[in-house]
Amino acid sequence: MKGTNLGEFQELVLLTIGVLYPEAYGVSIKDEIRKKTGRKVTLSTVHGALNRLEKKGLVSSEFGEATSIRGGKRKRYFTITSSGVKALEETREQREELWNAIPQQALQVKLTT
Amino acid sequence: MSIQGQPPPRIAQRFLRWFCKPELLEEIEGDIEEDYYYRQQDKGKNYAAFWYCIDVVRFLKPFAVKSFVKTQTFNPMFSINSKLAFRNLAKNKLYSFINITGLAIGIAACLIITQYVLFQLSFDRFHSKSDRIYRVLTTAYQNGEYGNTGLYCGFALAPALLKDVPEIEQAARVHPYYGGAIVQRTGQKGGVRPFFEEEVLFTEPSFFSIFSFELLQGDAHTALSSPNAVVITQKIADKYFGSSHDAIIGQSLRINGGYTNEEFTITGILKDVPANSHLNFDILLPLQKVLQSNQYTQPGADWGWTNFFVYALLNPQVTEQQAEQKIANLMHQYRAEELESSGTREVLSLEPILDVHLQSSIDNEDGEQANKTDMGTIYFLIVIALFILVIAWINFINLSTAKATERGVEVGIKKAMGAIRPQLIAQFLTESFWINLIAVALGLAITYLLLPIMGEVIDLPLELTWNAPVIQILLLTLIVVGPVLAGLYPAFILSAYRSVNALKSQKSGGQKDRFAVRKALVVFQFVVSTLLMAGTFAVSKQLRYMENRDTGFQMDQVLVIKGPRVGVSLENFEAFKNQVKSIATVESFASSRSIPGAGYSFATNARREDTEQSAVKRIDATWIDKGFMETYGMELISGRDFSDAYDSPDEMDRNGVLVSEEALKVFGLGTAEEALEKRLIISGDTSLIRGVVKDHNWKSLHKGYVASAFYYIPATTRYFSLKINSQNTKATLEQIEEKYHEAFPGNPLEFFFMDDFFNRQYEQDQQFASIFNAFAGFAIFAACLGLFGLASYTVVQKAKEIGIRKVLGAGSLQITLLFSKRYMVLILIANLLAVPLAYLAIHKWLQNFAFSIPIRANLFIVPIVILAAIALLTISFQTLKASFSNPVKNLRSE
Known part of the structure; x- marks a missing residue:
């Protein structure tokens, strides 16, 4: 296994699940990501990512209530597992380490030429 | 919430239920449907239904699609089947061999043909702007009748196109170095061997911005902008300077031929022209050089000398038809008088360069150097x-x-x-x-x-x-x-x-x-x-x-030498001629402007003297000397050939022309005897017919007999033809070579045998x-x-x-x-x-x-x-x- 390394989109989904807790399911995650990032994500990409995350054990899910607007189908709510939290933290630490390792000058790039 | 509006499209729903993994189906279907109802509220029924279908199709991803193969039975089945297959192959070895080889050969043949076809179709596609590059063609109509379509035009055409047709972004004129040139490296001590180069073109800087020929060294914008610059390909660089190309830029080459006789400084090295280019060249010279020559500075040369061809780059947003409409009548804008007086109409058109190799509409085959497969x-x-x-x-x-x-x-x-x-x-x-x-x-x-x-x-x-x-x-x-x-x-x-x-x-x-x-x-x-x-x-x-067919020429044992380019004078021509003739095994000697298989020197309009201006028909012509008919064993039907002096007070009449039998028919000259003493107006000049030559195949047997005329020329250095009468050609050749170098120092000897040359067609x-x-x-x-x-x-x-x-x-x-x-x-x-x-x-x-x-x-x-x-x-x-x-x-x- 590639371990707990997160893809960029998977990280986004995972974070969104956290944000929406405890109301995170397919449609709400998709809408939230669209709202926050302006990306045109589709349901199927979100489901794909959720599927991967669940296989990696980073999220767990359970069925919730059925609503008439869903044609009587139940929602499936996702929550972050402890290894999911760990993965998020690791990712964040890696990022921060990298950020700290960048020399000051490198960030002072002039944008005009 | 309550159910609002229409249920989702049935077909999409059923499709989803069919392909989706059962364990994922409920949440996926629910999610899609939820979105569907929101959309229905916001944007209406049809919009929602459309996106419902799209969403369903989007779930056709590996994670969501169920396995349609019953894995439990399939895997072992597949492996046992494979095992059985191999056992069977091994059991019937002959059968397997025949079966597999047969198939393999079929597949190989198919692949080979595909490769060949792909190669043929790839012609000129390597230019990054290939879809916008066109060749400008001229179609001539004579008195309303179709004449021919060709690519040659005068040098004034390209500037006119650029000026009057904004659809044309760029244009490049190309002028072949007719007759080739002798190229020699200069600035070296001692004798450096000269070579004869045929693939030489004059062109202008826009050539490089239209085509994607890659310049390895030098700057594409300036490489051809000075009149004494030369751009060479890697192949030429190797040939003259060896494999190291480091210090070639700035060196010079002496280029001697019909258009130049001076040194040129190398300003660029090109990657060799790919084999799938219809345009083939080794050396590029600046067009302004050739435009300075006497030939092109005479009055009327701008449209009169049709030795150029033009490539045009269209603007990206313009269609071929739009541009073609604009250019069609351009010729008449500039040359109205001249064209009208001769009853000619010339229509310009564009030919995509992607069509040049396989589907060219040009029908005068003389100018086209590219090999054509249709x-x-x-x-x-x-x-x-x-x-x-x-x-x-x-x-x-x-x-x-x-x-x-x-x-x-x-x-x-x-x-x-x-x-x-x-x-x-x-x-x-x-x-x-x-x-x-x-x-x-x-x-x-x-x-x-x-x-x-x-x-x-x-x-x-x-x-x-x-x-x-x-x-x-x-x-x-x-x-x-x-x-x-x-x-x-x-x-x-x-x-x-x-x-x-x-x-x-x-x-x-x-x-x-x-x-x-x-x-x-x-x-x-x-x-x-x-x-x-x-x-x-x-x-x-x-x-x-x-x-093997009799072409009307005797071509075996005829040796052809491409004549000298440098330091030619009538004296050393005569000297060489006499020297060669004195070799016992050389039966006869002839010089001519062209030879069978090399095309005629020019094609023009002609008519019988007593007919109207509008009766003109095409005639092909070249120049031959006194020895030509004898050397090639051509048969004279009537009259005299050039070796037989003809007395007349008029100089034009003294020379006259020889015409082919076919010309008698085309121009209505009657029988071979009747035709004698009649006159043809060829290209405006009146010529007396002094003899009729039996029909012959000057070109390949693809073409029928044509009306042709031979003019007299006392001496020319384009081609020397020698009839050799010896089994020991090698010894004769050595003698000829020696005499050649004696008479024309500094010229490489290039020769071939006529029958080989003719059959190369x-x-x-x-x-x-x-x-x-x-x-x-x-x-x-x-x-x-x-x-x-x-x-x-x-x-x-x-x-x-x-x-x-x-x-x-x-x-x-x-x-x-x-x-x-x-x-x-x-x-x-x-x-x-x-x-x-x-x-x-x-x-x-x-x-x-x-x-x-x-x-x-x-x-x-x-x-x-x-x-x-x-x-x-x-x-x-x-x-x-x-x-x-x-x-x-x-x-x-x-």
Whole structure:
């Protein structure tokens, strides 16, 4: 296994699940990501990512209530597992380490030429 | 919340339920539907329904699609099937060999043809702007009648185009260095060898922004902007400066010829021009140089000297039609008077450069240096490739079904043990898959080895390219579709065996029908083989005919020297002429502006003196000297040739012209005798006809006789022709070379033999013939392999019958005949079907030639007999073996 390394989109989904807790399911995650990032994500990409995350054990899910607007189908709510939290933290630490390792000058790039 | 609006589209919903993993279905369907209802509220029913469908389709991803293969049974089945397939292959080694080789050869042939076709189609596509580059063509109409379409024009055209037609973004004029040039490296101590270069072009800087010829060193914008700059290709750099190209920029080359006689400084090195470029050159010189020459600074030269051609780059948003409309009448804007007075109309048009190689509409063949293969040949080759592939698959089908009886027992037992038909079909398809896969691998190997060899034969750089999508798709088709296509019929046949019948006896119901299908397939194979064989035969006969036909010249033992370019004077010409003539083995000497096979010097309008201006017709002409007719053994029908002095007070009359027989017809000059003393106005000048020359083939036999005229020239250095009368050409050549260097120091000696040169015009035809031969060979070989396999199986099946016949007293010959007969009948039927088709095809092909062989019966009989003989040999190899076998062996094993 590639371990707990997160893809960029998977990280986004995972974070969104956290944000929406405890109301995170397919449609709400998709809408939230669209709202926050302006990306045109589709349901199927979100489901794909959720599927991967669940296989990696980073999220767990359970069925919730059925609503008439869903044609009587139940929602499936996702929550972050402890290894999911760990993965998020690791990712964040890696990022921060990298950020700290960048020399000051490198960030002072002039944008005009 | 309550249900609002319409339910989602049924079809999409059912589709989702069908393909989606059951464990994911509820949440996915729920989510999509939730979105659907929101959308319905916001944007209406149709919008929501549309996006519902899109969302469903988007879930066609691996994670969501359920497995349609029952994994539990499939995997072991596949592996056991593969194992069975390999066991079967190993068990019948001959059968497997024939089957796989046949397929592999078919696949290889198909791949090779594909590569060739791809190469032909790739011409000029390497230019990044290739879809916007056009060649400007001029179509001339004489008094409303179509004259010809050509690409040559005056140098004023390109500036006019740029000025008047904003649709044209850039234009580049090109002027070939007619006659070639002698190139020598300068600034070196000691003698540096000069070379003769033919692929030299004058052009302007915009050339580099239109085309994507890559400059390795130097700057594309400035490389051609100074009048004494020269850009060379890597090939030329290697030739003059060796392999290290570091310090070449700034060095100079002396270029001597009809247009220049000075040093040029190298300003750029180009990557060699790719083989798939219609434009071929080694050296580029600045156009302004040639425009400074006397020829182009005379008044009227701007439109009058049509020695240039123009490439135009259109603006990206402009269509060809828009630009063409604008340019069509441009000529009349600038040259109205001149054109109207001669009753000519000239229409400009654009030709995409992607069409130049295969579909050019130019019809004056003299100017075009690119080799042309036309689109018809390409289509033809694609058809052949498909035929060969089909033949190979048919072999496979035939051989597989022929084995049916043997496999029948296996099928019977399997069925008795409870196997169902789909399982059996899967088994046979797996077998087909493996055979095809091995054949594809082998076919690739053959292609890999053979392609470079083929490339050498037809003189094209062919190699296996993997990255072409067409090749990838083709390979995928061969691997995936091939086995199914070829394997399905046998799989159904084999799996259809009724177990009881199969186990009970070797013969089962339906045998007859199957044999009928097999017969039909064999017939088809031999129809194709006969077609190709007859085609090959006709092509090679026509080629031989063209090479041996009397052209009206005696071309063997005529040596042609390309005349000197540097330091030429009448004195050293005369000196050389006399020196050469004094060699005992040189029979005669002639100098001329052109030679047979090299085209005429020019084509122009002419008419009989007493006719109207509007009666002009085309005439081709060149200049020859006194010795020409003798050297080439041309026959004079009437009048005098140039060696025979003609007394007349008028100088023009004293020289006059010689015309061809065809010209008598074209200009209505009556008989050869009547034509004498009449006058033709050629290109405005009146010339007296002093003699009539028998019709001859100045050009290839593709073209018919043309009206032509020969002018007198006392001496020219373009071509020297020498009639040699000796078996020891080498010694004579050495003598000639010595005299040549003595008379024309500093000129490289370039010579060739006239017959070789003339027959070089048939290179395209020869290329076509060699490709054709190769694939006819492929097809026949594949068909015979199939026949061989079939025969061998029949013989095995009928072993008992043969045994009994032998016991009852039949001789070997009788048995061989008996078994060969059924196949010979098939081949006969195939021939009957093939002959009319072959007749049509050959007839069509021969129409490419003005002089062609007559279509006689032996054109078909010979190939049919050869093919039948090959087939008979193939079959009798098996049947003879059977008939010689000991009958006891075959009868004992009951």
